[in-house]
Amino acid sequence: MMLPRFFQFENYNVIDIKEFLSDRRIEIHLSRKDDAISQCSRCGSDLGKGAPRGDHSMRIESLPIFGNRTFINLRRYRFHCQTCNKARSEAVPFLSQLSPHLTSDYGWWLGRFCEIAAVRRVAEFVGKDGMTLWRLDYNRMIQMLSHYSLPKVRRLSVDEVYVRRPSRHCPSREKCFLTVITDLDTRKVIWVTDTRSKAGLDQFFQIFGAEACRQVEVVAIDQHDAFKASVQEYCPQATVVWDRFHIIKNFEDAVNETRKEIIERTQHDVVKQRARGKYRFLFLKKASRRTESERDHIEEVMHLNHDFYKLELIKERMITFFDQPTLEEAKRVFDEVGDWIFQSHFKPLMDWHNRLEKGWETLKNYFTFRVTTSLSEAINNVIKSVIRRGFGYRNLEYFKLKIMQVCGYLNSKYMPVPIQ
Numbered sequence: 001m002m003l004p005r006f007f008q009f010e011n012y013n014v015i016d017i018k019e020f021l022s023d024r025r026i027e028i029h030l031s032r033k034d035d036a037i038s039q040c041s042r043c044g045s046d047l048g049k050g051a052p053r054g055d056h057s058m059r060i061e062s063l064p065i066f067g068n069r070t071f072i073n074l075r076r077y078r079f080h081c082q083t084c085n086k087a088r089s090e091a092v093p094f095l096s097q098l099s100p101h102l103t104s105d106y107g108w109w110l111g112r113f114c115e116i117a118a119v120r121r122v123a124e125f126v127g128k129d130g131m132t133l134w135r136l137d138y139n140r141m142i143q144m145l146s147h148y149s150l151p152k153v154r155r156l157s158v159d160e161v162y163v164r165r166p167s168r169h170c171p172s173r174e175k176c177f178l179t180v181i182t183d184l185d186t187r188k189v190i191w192v193t194d195t196r197s198k199a200g201l202d203q204f205f206q207i208f209g210a211e212a213c214r215q216v217e218v219v220a221i222d223q224h225d226a227f228k229a230s231v232q233e234y235c236p237q238a239t240v241v242w243d244r245f246h247i248i249k250n251f252e253d254a255v256n257e258t259r260k261e262i263i264e265r266t267q268h269d270v271v272k273q274r275a276r277g278k279y280r281f282l283f284l285k286k287a288s289r290r291t292e293s294e295r296d297h298i299e300e301v302m303h304l305n306h307d308f309y310k311l312e313l314i315k316e317r318m319i320t321f322f323d324q325p326t327l328e329e330a331k332r333v334f335d336e337v338g339d340w341i342f343q344s345h346f347k348p349l350m351d352w353h354n355r356l357e358k359g360w361e362t363l364k365n366y367f368t369f370r371v372t373t374s375l376s377e378a379i380n381n382v383i384k385s386v387i388r389r390g391f392g393y394r395n396l397e398y399f400k401l402k403i404m405q406v407c408g409y410l411n412s413k414y415m416p417v418p419i420q
């Protein structure tokens with residue numbers, strides 16, 4: 001029989017190839033060579049040429065040939081292994097490390113596919129069930145993690161991600177978060193830890209190592225005291241910078257609360273009606289981004305109620321804060337905004353301003369380093385897609401690895417060891 005080169009199998013002879021046109025399937029049948037010397041599938045030592053202690057049949061799926069699903073059929077033997085001192089199955093040289101039902105080539109290909117497309121989509125495409133592929137993807141990432149080493153990074157960003165609702169299985173709200181550590185310069189995720197507690201970040205710094213910690217210059221965090229405490233303990237030389245987007249988000253929340261308070265206070269029905277519901281976002285919008293009709297709308301409300309005029313001034317001024325060229329100018333904006341807030345007696349904004357005032361020593365670092373953090377769009381998309389497919393709820397470990405795979409270095413583009 002004439003066989004192409006890709007039909008050569010180490011230790012085996014091809015004895016039959018059957019083609020089933022009805023379901024586009026090829027079955028290849030192998031027989032173990034008489035003089036083959038196999039290795040122990042556990043310890044790798046030679047099994048010699050002793051008599052087999054038993055065997056069983058295997059059907060392994062290989063890469064499709066011309067669009068035909070292809071299966072390899074063989075018998076796998078057990079021999080006595082001197083090293084293990086036990087009967088062991090022989091290693092099948094072309095069997096995937098990730099699944100006993102796939103060849104290494106096909107395992108590699110499926111694994112690579114799962115790096116760039118959603119597992120559910122890959123499953124549909126190759127005609128396998130989602131769970132099988134999910135397990136392959138998971139095993140592959142676990143194996144890659146054992147070869148993974150953290151890159152040396154000088155500028156870090158630490159972000160918390162809310163990944164699931166508290167449930168019967170996981171009543172603690174803290175455990176619904178993951179902490180994502182990103183390299184600010186490359187925007188790559190380098191590590192993901194459980195929870196958003198100090199212990200979670202501590203764990204990262206311990207793995208990162210004392211030497212690497214000493215090299216860290218800047219750590220961007222949100223206004224979460226637990227993160228700050230951890231950074232101060234492990235990287236006391238590093239400057240802590242608050243996440244700009246987080247501060248703006250808190251500011252917008254306070255503006256929104258203030259809007260509600262003004263509505264409560266007013267007797268004017270038109271104002272009540274024109275400042276709530278679908279109009280609520282208009283009050284957060286930057287003036288220059290509003291459409292003409294939105295501008296008219298806001299102007300009417302401001303005209304009827306002067307509190308809204310004050311709120312508009314405060315918001316517009318604060319928006320310029322992070323863009324100020326110097327710390328002095330930023331401080332001037334911050335104090336000015338503060339004066340207006342306190343004169344207007346807007347309670348939610350007063351609380352917000354007080355909190356930032358207390359943290360001024362940290363807040364001002366922004367004007368030295370000007371790091372912009374917040375999770376990248378890519379990370380947020382991964383999180384959303386994993387949540388949508390329900391896998392994240394079941395297994396947070398998978399979730400963590402998946403973020404590192406798609407947004408970091410835990411993939412075949414960066415890992416030198418091809419996992420098959």
Ligand SMILES: [Zn+2]
Nearest residue numbers: 040043081084
């Ligand atoms: Zn062995």
